[in-house]
Amino acid sequence: MITHIKFVSIPTRDQDAALAFYTEKLGFRVITDQPFDDKQRWIEMRVGSSDTRFVLFTPDGQEDRIGGFFNGSLACDDVQATYRQLKGRGVEFVSEPQKQPWGEFAIMKDPDGNQFVLSSS
Incomplete structure (x- = not known):
């Protein structure tokens, strides 16, 4: 399995x-x-x-996929704290932390422009 x-x-x-x-x-x-x-x-x-x-x-043959949106989410215990910590290290965010009925999230990107959702566990 x-x-x-x-x-x-x-x-x-x-x-x-x-x-x-x-x-x-x-x-x-x-x-x-x-x-x-x-x-x-x-x-x-x-x-x-x-x-x-x-x-x-x-x-x-997949070079055109560089800089896309990662279809997944990276979990953390505290989105606000993780956002502040990573922003302080120079990580670029395209979306500041937002609260939704299903949880809190922010969107960051890597040096190639790949975007990742950072969300509460």
């Missing part, structure tokens, strides 16, 4: 810049960083103790 999502891929133009953003600003931890081919590396990162990993990788 399927047990969990192993990884999701985040397309990027510059793996080094993306790696610095996700590790230094968001606090992700590198699990593996190894050569993939002559153009890219296979970089997997983990968020906290979660089994799900993020991969900084753009499959050939």
Whole structure:
């Protein structure tokens, strides 16, 4: 049976810049960083103790997907506090925290323009 999502891929133009953003600003931890081919590396990162990993990788022919909207949400305990912390580290937000009947959220983006919803757990 399927047990969990192993990884999701985040397309990027510059793996080094993306790696610095996700590790230094968001606090992700590198699990593996190894050569993939002559153009890219296979970089997997983990968020906290979660089994799900993020991969900084753009499959050939998918370069037009760079800078899109990530169809998912990154959970945090306190959207307001996390927003202030990440904004203080230089993370760009396209939407400040907003409260809705279903919870609170903000939208941030990475150096490639990929957008992520940050929401309450």
